Structure formats: structure tokens, C-alpha cells
Amino acid sequence: MTTTDPYAGTTDSPTGPVFTVTGQDWDTIDSSAVEGDRIVINMGPQHPSTHGVLRLVLEIDGETVTDARPGIGYLHTGIEKNMEFRTWTQGVTFCTRMDYVAPFSNEAAYVAAVEKLLDIEVPERAQAIRVLMLELNRISSHLVCIATGGMEIGALTVMTCGFRDRELILDLFELISGLRMNHAYFRPGGVAQDLPYGAVEKIRETLSLLKKRLPEYAALCNANPIFKGRLKGIGHLDLAGCLALGLTGPVLRATGYDWDLRKKQPYWGYDTYDFDVVTWDEPDAYGRFRVRLEEMWESLRIVEQAVDRLAESQGDPVMVADPKIAWPSQLSVGGDGQGNSVEHIKHIMGESMEALIHHFKIVTEGFRVPPGQSYASIEAPRGEISCHAVSDGGNRPYRVHFRDPSFVNLQGTSIMSEGSMISDVIVAIASIDPVMGGVDR
Amino acid sequence: MSDETAGGGAGSRAADGADVPATPSPLDRTTLEVVAVREGMFGVHGTGDTSGYGGLTRPVAMPGASAKPYGGWFDDVAVKLEEVPDAIEKVVVDHGEVTFFIRRAALVATAQHLRDDPALRFELCSGVSGVHFPHEEGRELHAVYHLLSMTHNRRIRLEVTAPDADPHVPSVVSVYPTADWHERETYDMFGLVFDGHPALTRILMPDDWNGHPQRKDYPLGGIPVEYKGGTTAPPETRRSYS
Numbered sequence: 161m162t163t164t165d166p167y168a169g170t171t172d173s174p175t176g177p178v179f180t181v182t183g184q185d186w187d188t189i190d191s192s193a194v195e196g197d198r199i200v201i202n203m204g205p206q207h208p209s210t211h212g213v214l215r216l217v218l219e220i221d222g223e224t225v226t227d228a229r230p231g232i233g234y235l236h237t238g239i240e241k242n243m244e245f246r247t248w249t250q251g252v253t254f255c256t257r258m259d260y261v262a263p264f265s266n267e268a269a270y271v272a273a274v275e276k277l278l279d280i281e282v283p284e285r286a287q288a289i290r291v292l293m294l295e296l297n298r299i300s301s302h303l304v305c306i307a308t309g310g311m312e313i314g315a316l317t318v319m320t321c322g323f324r325d326r327e328l329i330l331d332l333f334e335l336i337s338g339l340r341m342n343h344a345y346f347r348p349g350g351v352a353q354d355l356p357y358g359a360v361e362k363i364r365e366t367l368s369l370l371k372k373r374l375p376e377y378a379a380l381c382n383a384n385p386i387f388k389g390r391l392k393g394i395g396h397l398d399l400a401g402c403l404a405l406g407l408t409g410p411v412l413r414a415t416g417y418d419w420d421l422r423k424k425q426p427y428w429g430y431d432t433y434d435f436d437v438v439t440w441d442e443p444d445a446y447g448r449f450r451v452r453l454e455e456m457w458e459s460l461r462i463v464e465q466a467v468d469r470l471a472e473s474q475g476d477p478v479m480v481a482d483p484k485i486a487w488p489s490q491l492s493v494g495g496d497g498q499g500n501s502v503e504h505i506k507h508i509m510g511e512s513m514e515a516l517i518h519h520f521k522i523v524t525e526g527f528r529v530p531p532g533q534s535y536a537s538i539e540a541p542r543g544e545i546s547c548h549a550v551s552d553g554g555n556r557p558y559r560v561h562f563r564d565p566s567f568v569n570l571q572g573t574s575i576m577s578e579g580s581m582i583s584d585v586i587v588a589i590a591s592i593d594p595v596m597g598g599v600d601r
Numbered sequence: 602m603s604d605e606t607a608g609g610g611a612g613s614r615a616a617d618g619a620d621v622p623a624t625p626s627p628l629d630r631t632t633l634e635v636v637a638v639r640e641g642m643f644g645v646h647g648t649g650d651t652s653g654y655g656g657l658t659r660p661v662a663m664p665g666a667s668a669k670p671y672g673g674w675f676d677d678v679a680v681k682l683e684e685v686p687d688a689i690e691k692v693v694v695d696h697g698e699v700t701f702f703i704r705r706a707a708l709v710a711t712a713q714h715l716r717d718d719p720a721l722r723f724e725l726c727s728g729v730s731g732v733h734f735p736h737e738e739g740r741e742l743h744a745v746y747h748l749l750s751m752t753h754n755r756r757i758r759l760e761v762t763a764p765d766a767d768p769h770v771p772s773v774v775s776v777y778p779t780a781d782w783h784e785r786e787t788y789d790m791f792g793l794v795f796d797g798h799p800a801l802t803r804i805l806m807p808d809d810w811n812g813h814p815q816r817k818d819y820p821l822g823g824i825p826v827e828y829k830g831g832t833t834a835p836p837e838t839r840r841s842y843s
Contacts, residue, residue, distance in 0.1 A: 561730035567786075
């Protein structure tokens with residue numbers, strides 16, 4: 161027993177006796193010195209069940225949690241600050257790294273806010289590509305949620321299945337954007353690159369495979385007594401609680417409220433796609449699981465429609481026509497790797513000095529965005545992701561702020577887990593599906 | 602910006618949907634509000650700028666206050682908000698979005714009214730973000746609240762300013778519990794103190810951190826990176842277009 165706590169922060173001043181145990185030394189505590197059995201434990205910041213580096217300060221009474229406080233910030237990388245020092249186009253490269261499980265949603269919110277400030281509308285083909293990528297991403301993100309959520313309660317098969325199927329979608333991302341994660345594929349004004357040759361066929365192939373595999377999750381989990389026993393009634397949060405704490409996405413829809421920005425405030429032509437908003441009438445971990453499961457099917461429907469449109473609009477532009485905003489060239493793969501297309505290089509190096517100047521200016525200086533502020537919201541897999549962009553008329557953002565759904569939803573941790581068992585805290589957090597990269601930014 | 606009437610904001614993408622109210626467009630934009638002055642063109646000051654643009658000075662201006670009528674439901678909200686005494690400082694309609702500048706003393710009453718009045722019903726506080734305008738004397742720090750009414754499917758923005766010397770803004774946590782972490786983040790990043798917040802501590806930076814990183818006077822930092830004999834300066838010290 162010690163009266164000073166070597167691990168206490170500089171601002172802590174412990175008043176009572178403090179016991180520091182680090183594992184396998186619990187019997188060193190003199191039980192007669194302990195008043196009651198109120199114990200504070202630190203879960204994390206490195207714990208396999210906390211979805212990254214989340215720290216939970218739990219006050220427990222036996223196995224029951226009486227107080228739960230999440231501590232965040234362990235993955236803070238200053239993305240918003242960094243974006244103030246790069247051009248508007250380069251900003252995508254940063255914000256795609258926030259919520260790394262759903263990178264396209266980050267990019268989408270950002271480019272939507274910038275396009276609002278620029279007062280431009282992206283071409284239809286670019287919109288369809290964005291919808292395609294966002295919905296594929298929603299499937300892959302929900303797969304990760306279900307996979308890791310399953311792993312945390314011991315259902316390892318769900319994990320292997322989930323990551324197996326996510327791999328299929330990451331392969332599509334790699335085919336289309338060149339990268340499996342951190343794509344920086346959406347750009348203000350359109351997308352970086354048109355679909356490569358054969359992409360439509362490959363997507364259709366993957367879709368038919370996914371259709372065979374998605375029912376496996378329902379067969380494995382939906383009526384599984386252990387699965388239901390662990391999830392039902394856990395992490396309960398009703399509609400009033402969700403709105404007060406700002407929770408959106410599957411957590412909100414599991415309360416039965418059909419709030420989905422794709423339907424309510426449609427962007428990029430979502431109102432022209434045929435799909436349903438999934439709701440559930442049990443606002444607990446099981447309800448959220450079922451909402452996510454069904455949402456993957458709805459996303460598949462949207463992806464199919466988007467692919468059909470893309471097959472028809474082959475050759476249409478994927479960037480705005482305004483040469484003051486659009487990137488001057490399309491990329492292509494040559495003998496020495498990916499780079500500007502041969503035609504473009506020939507044009508700027510051999511034919512037109514003005515084109516070379518223009519290329520240089522738009523790539524180094526970028527474009528300027530009229531002063532003002534805008535706010536754009538997108539329905540991300542985890543809920544509403546919004547971007548508040550402020551411009552002072554320069555070629556770099558004056559300020560960008562992201563309202564990340566994980567950050568907000570994680571505020572529900574305390575109310576969802578206080579009064580439950582320690583093991584249920586894991587399930588409650590898994591049902592929120594936070595990604596710490598997005599929480600801490 | 603020479604074209605001061607640009608950016609009307611009609612035809613926002615989000616507003617074209619089926620059951621979304623049509624986005625109102627402002628009748629006219631009044632004068633812009635100068636927040637800073639930009640000099641030169643290539644980020645070089647004093648000697649060294651041989652481009653001929655060194656003497657260039659351009660004002661940086663944010664969209665100024667809009668005149669009534671603001672258009673569509675913006676007016677409905679504005680009329681309802683005027684019920685709160687001495688709250689609205691000015692209203693800015695830009696890009697099809699409305700921003701109400703609220704006097705900080707009236708912030709909580711305004712938020713309460715916005716949440717509870719059936720004709721307003723902004724039940725969700727989507728977020729709080731800070732912005733630092735070091736050149737705007739006496740109103741350097743801005744706290745921006747993004748409110749969403751799911752009942753009426755509307756979004757508005759509240760903006761509150763505070764001088765650097767007195768960085769205090771009342772907390773809206775009593776009205777919107779979700780603002781808890783948002784206000785902590787804004788405090789952490791900008792040093793804005795939200796009076797009445799239940800536990801205003803740092804949230805992203807370490808507890809014993811000095812300074813508030815998102816302020817404009819806080820450096821980005823970084824070290825030069827050497828690669829194959831060449832050295833790349835940290836982003837902050839590179840020459841940039843001003």
C-alpha cells in the first residue's frame with residue numbers, strides 16, 4: 161500500500177489511499193486496508209476490444225460498472241490543423257485518413273463543403289462514381305463493425321468471414337482508386353480518375369459473390385442463442401437519449417426513427433436511387449446489428465443501380481469543365497508506373513507553353529475559393545459526418561472542422577454501459593462502432 | 602474578390618430533393634466585411650519578391666450582413682428568433698445557408714428557444730466548431746454552432762464571438778448535452794472557455810499541454826526532411842501563395 165500514486169497525472173491529488181496494481185500482484189494489497197470494494201480500472205488505451213486506442217475509466221462494484229468515462233485523444237494527429245497548410249485539393253489526402261474504415265465518407269463531406277463554397281455542381285458521372293464508392297464503403301465498414309463486434313464476444317468465425325468479404329471490396333477500391341485505404345479519390349470538382357477498363361464487370365462479379373456471402377452472417381448470428389444472449393438488451397439507448405447526446409446513424413435508426421440524410425437531405429442524386437431506410441424497434445446492440453446487416457443489402461441495391469448508370473455513361477466527364485478548378489490531366493499507368501498520361505505530357509512539353517504554365521499553376525498553387533463558410537453533411541456508415549469549411553479567399557482552407565460521427569456517438573458510452581457488467585461494456589461500445597482515427601482526428 | 606454579388610446560393614444540391622424545402626435565395630448581398638488584408642502574391646515580404654506583385658494589397662472580406670427578407674423559411678426562423686430579447690447581432694445568408702450571429706449573453710436563451718419552440722424545434726446540435734480570426738479586433742474567437750431540426754428538416758448556424766482578452770462563451774450543454782465534447786474540443790483547440798460547462802477539460806491534447814493548437818498564432822511545427830541529398834522544409838516555412 162502506498163499513499164502516492166506513481167501513475168497519477170500532475171493535476172491529481174489523491175486524498176485516500178491509492179493502490180497500484182499492474183497485474184498478477186493483487187494479493188499484495190492488504191485487504192483490511194480497503195474500505196468497501198469500489199475499484200477503478202483503466203480499460204485501454206491499448207485493449208483489443210476498444211477499437212483502437214480508446215481508454216475507459218471504469219468504476220466497478222464487483223462485476224457491475226457504476227461509472228464509465230471514455231478518455232480519447234490518443235490518436236490525435238492534427239489533421240484539421242495540417243489541412244490549413246495545404247491546398248484545397250491536397251486537403252483530401254489528409255481528411256481521408258480520419259475515419260480510416262470509411263475513408264470515402266470523410267472525403268465526401270469535405271468535397272461537398274468545398275463545392276458549396278465554389279458554387280459548382282459535379283458532373284453526373286462523377287456523382288454516380290461517388291455514390292458507388294460511398295455505398296461499397298458502407299458495406300465494407302459495416303462488415304468490419306460486425307466482424308470486430310463478433311470477435312469481441314468470442315465469435316471468431318464472424319470475424320474471419322467479415323474480413324474475408326471486406327477484402328473483396330478493398331480489391332475494388334484498389335482497382336478503381338489505386339489504393340486500398342486512404343484513397344484521396346474524391347476531389348473538389350469530381351473524382352481523381354475515371355473507372356478503369358473492366359471495372360464495371362469486376363464490380364458486378366464481386367456483387368454476385370457478396371450476394372452469396374451476406375446471408376452467411378444472418379445464418380450465423382440472427383437466431384444464434386449465444387449471440388442474442390450477449391447482444392439483446394445491451395447498450396440500450398432510446399430516441400430521446402440519442403437526440404440529446406447527438407447520436408446518429410444505425411444507433412438512431414435502431415430506435416425506429418428513419419433519419420437518413422440520403423433520403424432526408426439527398427445529395428449527389430441519392431433521391432433518384434431506389435432504396436429503403438432500415439429501422440429496427442429495439443434500441444440495443446442487437447437492433448443495431450440487424451440495422452447494419454440490412455443496410456448492407458440496401459447498399460448493394462444502390463451499387464447495382466449506380467453500376468448500371470456508369471455502364472451507360474461511359475466516357476462522360478468525371479470532373480467539372482472549369483479549367484480553373486479541374487486537375488489538368490487524367491492519370492494513366494505507363495511502363496514506369498502511374499503518372500500523367502502520355503498525351504498530356506506531349507501537349508504541355510511539346511505543343512503549348514500556356515498549357516504547361518497552366519498545369520504548373522493549378523498543381524502548385526491550386527485554386528482559390530471565395531471567402532465564406534459552408535457546412536455539408538453526409539450519411540456515413542456511422543452516422544452524420546459533416547464538414548465546416550471556412551475560406552478567406554485563399555488557395556488553402558482557413559479552417560476545416562469535421563463533425564465525426566464516432567466522436568459524437570462515443571458520448572453515449574457512459575449511459576449505455578453504466579449499471580451493466582464489464583463484459584457488456586465491450587458489446588455496447590462495439591454497437592456504437594467507433595473508429596478512433598475519426599474520433600481523435 | 603471583385604465580384605461582390607457572387608455566391609447567391611440558389612440551387613444547392615441538398616435542396617433539390619423530394620421533401621426538402623426549397624432553398625431561399627437572398628435578394629441582395631450587402632457589403633462584405635473586411636477581416637484582414639492580404640499583401641503580395643507569393644508569400645514573400647520585404648525584399649526578394651521580384652515578381653512585381655510585391656506591392657499588391659487585397660482586402661480579405663467575409664460575406665457581410667444580409668438584409669431582410671432573407672428568403673423562404675429563413676425569415677420564419679428569424680422572426681421567431683427575434684422573440685429572444687437582444688439576441689441577434691446580424692444575419693448572414695450565403696451559399697443557401699443562414700448564419701445568425703448571436704450576442705454571447707443571449708446564447709443559452711436562444712438555444713433553449715430554438716430547441717423548444719414548436720415552430721423552430723432544432724432538436725439536434727450537430728456540432729460546435731471554433732474559428733480564430735486574429736485580425737478581427739475585439740472578436741477574434743468565434744464559436745460556431747450547427748443546429749439541425751429533424752422535425753422541419755432545416756439547418757441553421759449560430760455564431761458567437763468573443764475577444765481574445767476575454768475568451769468566455771456561455772455553455773449550451775444544459776440545452777444540448779451533446780455539446781459536451783464539442784465544447785471541450787473547442788476549448789482544447791482555441792482556448793475558448795465555456796462558462797457553465799460541467800467539466801471543461803482538454804479532450805484531444807494531453808492534460809498538461811500548453812497552448813491551444815488550432816489558433817492561428819500556434820505554429821504547425823515540423824522538421825525539415827532530408828531525402829537523397831535534398832531537403833524539404835516543414836510545410837509552415839515553405840514559400841506559399843498568399
